[in-house]
Amino acid sequence: MKHGTYFIVAGLAAAIAPLCAQAQKHPRTAWGDPDLTGAYSEFTTAPLERDAKYANKEVLTDAEYEEFAKTRLETRFSDDETEPGTQADVHYSMGQFQLSENEGVHSLNLRTSIVTQPKDGRIPPLTAAAAARRDARAAERRGKEFDGPEMRSLTERCIIWSSTQPPILPRGYNSNLQIFQSPGYVIVQGEMGDPRVIPTDGRKLPDNLLPQWNGTSVGRWDGETFVIETAGFHPDSAWRNASENMRVTERIRRLDDDTLEYAFTVADPDTWAEPWGGVYPLTKLDGLLYEYACTEGNYGMANILSGARVAEKEAAAKQ
Amino acid sequence: MKRFLTAALALVAGATAHAQALTEFPRATNGKPDLSGVWQAVNTAHWNIEPHVSGYPALLELGAQFAVPPGNGVVEGGTIPYLPEARAERDKRFENRVNDDPEGKCYMGGVPRSTYMPYPLQILQSERDVVIYYQFATAFRRIFVDGKEEAPLDSWMGWSNGRWDGNSFVVEVTGLNGLTWLDRAGNYASGNARITERYTPLGPNHLQYEATIDDSTVFSRPWTIRMPLYRIVDEGFRILEFKCEPYAEEKIYGHLRKPGSAPPAGAPSQ
Numbered sequence: 001m002k003h004g005t006y007f008i009v010a011g012l013a014a015a016i017a018p019l020c021a022q023a024q025k026h027p028r029t030a031w032g033d034p035d036l037t038g039a040y041s042e043f044t045t046a047p048l049e050r051d052a053k054y055a056n057k058e059v060l061t062d063a064e065y066e067e068f069a070k071t072r073l074e075t076r077f078s079d080d081e082t083e084p085g086t087q088a089d090v091h092y093s094m095g096q097f098q099l100s101e102n103e104g105v106h107s108l109n110l111r112t113s114i115v116t117q118p119k120d121g122r123i124p125p126l127t128a129a130a131a132a133r134r135d136a137r138a139a140e141r142r143g144k145e146f147d148g149p150e151m152r153s154l155t156e157r158c159i160i161w162s163s164t165q166p167p168i169l170p171r172g173y174n175s176n177l178q179i180f181q182s183p184g185y186v187i188v189q190g191e192m193g194d195p196r197v198i199p200t201d202g203r204k205l206p207d208n209l210l211p212q213w214n215g216t217s218v219g220r221w222d223g224e225t226f227v228i229e230t231a232g233f234h235p236d237s238a239w240r241n242a243s244e245n246m247r248v249t250e251r252i253r254r255l256d257d258d259t260l261e262y263a264f265t266v267a268d269p270d271t272w273a274e275p276w277g278g279v280y281p282l283t284k285l286d287g288l289l290y291e292y293a294c295t296e297g298n299y300g301m302a303n304i305l306s307g308a309r310v311a312e313k314e315a316a317a318k319q
Numbered sequence: 320m321k322r323f324l325t326a327a328l329a330l331v332a333g334a335t336a337h338a339q340a341l342t343e344f345p346r347a348t349n350g351k352p353d354l355s356g357v358w359q360a361v362n363t364a365h366w367n368i369e370p371h372v373s374g375y376p377a378l379l380e381l382g383a384q385f386a387v388p389p390g391n392g393v394v395e396g397g398t399i400p401y402l403p404e405a406r407a408e409r410d411k412r413f414e415n416r417v418n419d420d421p422e423g424k425c426y427m428g429g430v431p432r433s434t435y436m437p438y439p440l441q442i443l444q445s446e447r448d449v450v451i452y453y454q455f456a457t458a459f460r461r462i463f464v465d466g467k468e469e470a471p472l473d474s475w476m477g478w479s480n481g482r483w484d485g486n487s488f489v490v491e492v493t494g495l496n497g498l499t500w501l502d503r504a505g506n507y508a509s510g511n512a513r514i515t516e517r518y519t520p521l522g523p524n525h526l527q528y529e530a531t532i533d534d535s536t537v538f539s540r541p542w543t544i545r546m547p548l549y550r551i552v553d554e555g556f557r558i559l560e561f562k563c564e565p566y567a568e569e570k571i572y573g574h575l576r577k578p579g580s581a582p583p584a585g586a587p588s589q
Contacts, residue, residue, distance in 0.1 A: 030348055030446050037447075147580040149568040158564050180450050180461070182355055182443040183347075187450060194457040195450075197441060197558070212560045291474040295456070295564050296426045296498075305575035312577070 026224065026254045031183045033200070034224050036252060036260060039178040039289050040282035041105040042163060042170035045069045048278070050113035050121025058121070059110045069108070104175060107259070107281040114169070114278040117265065123276055126241055130271040134241045146308035149301055154213075156301060158294035160237060164190025165214045166230045166248045167239075167264035170280070177282070178289045179252075186219055186226055192292045198228055205231050211244060213237050225253040243270040249277075258284040340552070341523035347444060351483050352520045354442045354449065357556055358548040360435035360528070363390030367504035368435075368544055370397055377417045387503075393435070395543040399506060405537040412505030420503055424571055425563035427458040427475040429499025430492045430514050431530040431544065439551055439558050442518075449481055449488065454561050462490055470494025473510060490516040508534045524550035 027035040045068075054060075060068055113121035126134065144151050154160045162168075163175040168190065180187040189195040198219040209216050209232030217230040228250040235244040246268040255261050265277030345353040363371070370392035376385035401409060412419060422428065428436050438454040449462040462479040470478035470493045478494035497510025508514075512534035519527040526548040533541040569582045576582065 144577075144580070147577040148582060149572045149576075150565070150583050157568070159562055180443065180445070180448055182445045182448075182450075184355075185443050187443060187452070189459060194560070194562075195452050195459045197443065197452055206555070210559060213562055214560065216557070288468075290472070291459075291476055293427060293475050295424070295567070296421075296475060301572055302575060305572055309575060309577070 029181055029183075033181060033221060034226070034254060035181065036179045036186070036226060036254060037181050039176060039285040039287065040260060041107070041285055042168060042175040042177060042262075042280075042282060043104040044107040044109040044114065044170060044280045044283075045072060046109040046111040046114050046280060047072065048114045048169065049123055050115065054112040054121070056119060057112055058116070058119075060112060062110075065108075065110050068112075104173070105283055105285060107283040109280060111280075114280045115276060116279055117277045118274065123240070124272045124274055127269075127271060127273060130241050130243070133238075133243070137238070146305065149305065152301065152304065154236070156298075156304070158298055160213045161190060161192045162239070164193030165237065165239065166196070166217065166228070166250055167266055167277075168250070168262065174292065176285060176289055186228075188228075189289075191289050192294060200226070205229055211235065215246075215248065222251075225251050227251050239266075241271060242266070242268045245270055252282075255281070260284075341550075343523055344520035347446070349446050352486055352488070353444055354488060354518055354526065355444045357439050357441045357551040357558060358526060359437075359439045359551060360546055361549050362393065362435065362546055363388050364393045364435040364544070364546060365432075365437050365502055366390065368393050368502050368506055369399060369504070370394075371504070393544045393546045395545060400539045400542050402537060402539055409505045409507060412500070412507060414505075416503060416505055420505075421499055422455075422503065423567065425456055425567040427456045427499070428453065429475055429495060430460070430477050430479075431516065431528075431532075432499060432501050433458055433476070434516075434528055434530070434548070435546060438561065441558055452558065454558050456563060457560070473497075475499060477514070484517075487517045487519040490518070492516065507537070508532050509537050511536045521547055524552060526550070 029035045029037075045065075115121045115123060118124065141151055149157060155162070162171045164177070168177065168188075174191045176191040178189050178191075180189075184199060184201055186198045186200055187195050188198065194214055196214060196217050198217045200219045200221060202220045203218055205216060205218050211234040212232055213234045213236075215230040215237075216232040217228050219226055219228045221227070228248075230248040230250070231246070233239070233242070233244050233246055237244070239246065246266055249265045249267075251261075251263040253261050260282040261279060262282050263277065263279040265275050266272075267275035345355070347353040366387050367390065371387070371390055373389045374387035376382065376387070378385075399409075417423070422436070427433070433453045433455065434440065436453070436455050440451055440453045443450050443452070447464055449464060451460045451462070453459070458476055460476045460479055462481040464481050464483075466480050468478070468480060473494050473496040475496055475498065477492040479490050479492050481488055481490040483489070492514040495508075495510055495512055495514070497508070497512070500507050512532055515531045515533070517527070517529040519529070521527045527545065528548050529543060529545045531541050531543045532538065565583070569576075573582065
């Protein structure tokens with residue numbers, strides 16, 4: 001199952017564009033807010049974290065980029081190149097259904113990593129407390145991973161998706177989102193997940209937030225930039241092993257007709273010694289996003305569990 | 320300065336909205352009624368859209384708090400004009416409702432059922448789009464205003480084109496997949512249904528909701544349901560997440576659980 005095609009949008013160097021001097025020429029909504037509406041791809045050629053070989057090199061030259069993007073996109077999904085007749089080969093072709101990440105619309109991105117803070121482009125290590133939480137969670141599941149649906153990942157259970165929950169990061173397939181606006185609200189909806197209905201009237205996050213899988217978000221306009229503050233996460237959301245005290249700041253602004261810039265910072269002293277964050281472009285899609293009915297079509301969960309039951313019977317018969 | 324003033328006015332307006340009841344239905348900048356807001360039906364249509372007396376809970380051990388409350392119904396004329404075999408199918412669905420009602424599986428409610436499920440919905444209106452966010456199953460609809468988009472494929476929430484007819488927002492819904500029900504009593508339409516919804520301001524905080532269901536494969540004629548939706552005016556109200564997936568897992572996948580393993584104890588996950 002091999003495929004070597006990928007698409008790169010010539011939006012160019014969006015992530016390193018200087019502050020746009022022509023901000024006022026960007027489209028406005030009928031009520032005067034910057035217009036961010038549309039459907040966008042989250043895919044970008046930059047990896048989340050910087051390869052150690054680039055050290056403190058934040059941006060590639062054009063020549064370096066060409067080699068980098070080619071290697072990255074061609075080798076990253078070598079999982080699809082499987083040996084016929086092996087167990088690994090028993091999987092539907094992501095390429096055939098256009099579900100491979102490298103078949104999505106990618107922004108060209110000269111950055112060596114999405115992460116820009118800290119300066120080395122690497123996510124800070126987990127604190128001892130966060131590592132302990134992670135280990136405890138893993139220990140709780142160990143040996144029971146296939147016992148029942150509650151043991152599977154939140155994504156397999158159609159509860160949350162990393163391409164949807166804040167902070168939004170491109171991952172896997174369907175890493176697209178759409179933005180709607182109405183007076184007083186911006187709605188950010190990941191293709192696979194829940195619409196976030198974000199008030200823009202500058203209200204503060206209440207102190208007594210109830211835990212939510214995607215947190216609770218409030219927004220405000222800072223000039224051309226839509227700034228979203230999110231807190232109040234469900235403890236089991238555990239984004240990258242974060243605690244329920246994680247706070248996320250997202251900043252979305254328009255760079256040109258086809259490109260938005262998405263920047264984020266996460267802060268959670270229970271998980272990382274310092275806040276960290278990054279930036280990447282969102283690329284306009286020529287089309288619409290359609291309904292993603294995850295639970296309604298979750299044959300995967302039934303197949304995973306029934307497969308495990310078959311494997312257990314086979315193992316028992318061998319003994 | 321102008322921006323600052325606008326922001327200040329918006330804050331004042333926001334504060335006022337909490338302090339005072341609306342005296343008339345809000346208007347958008349283009350003069351159309353502004354349907355934006357959080358709304359909810361207050362009736363028993365989610366149990367049965369036809370007139371009905373009270374009834375036993377689907378599982379007797381659930382007791383009176385899960386009994387079916389009586390309701391006057393929301394169907395114009397009282398009775399759904401089923402074709403005979405379709406009425407038999409409805410009755411069969413009622414008998415099998417514990418297993419077969421898609422609501423129990425946390426599936427999206429479809430149109431029109433999502434409107435009168437016992438959960439809030441939020442309408443967000445701009446001149447180009449009207450979107451509706453439903454708390455149950457986090458269902459979401461985009462309604463193209465004056466669009467000419469046609470349903471490219473069937474879906475749970477269907478494909479919606481809207482237009483203004485005086486003070487009414489009229490939405491034509493096609494492309495429904497026919498897998499949704501109309502209530503917990505087994506009432507249904509097929510994937511051939513064409514639904515025409517009308518949202519009309521009734522008073523400052525009331526919206527008349529009407530849906531005409533045209534499906535000659537199930538009904539002898541088009542028929543209409545009608546009910547008010549009530550604006551939720553609670554101060555600081557926000558629709559909270561209702562991720563119902565965990566609560567449906569044992570029902571859907573319990574038979575595939577490892578023998579002897581324990582399902583979640585039933586403790587609330589949030």
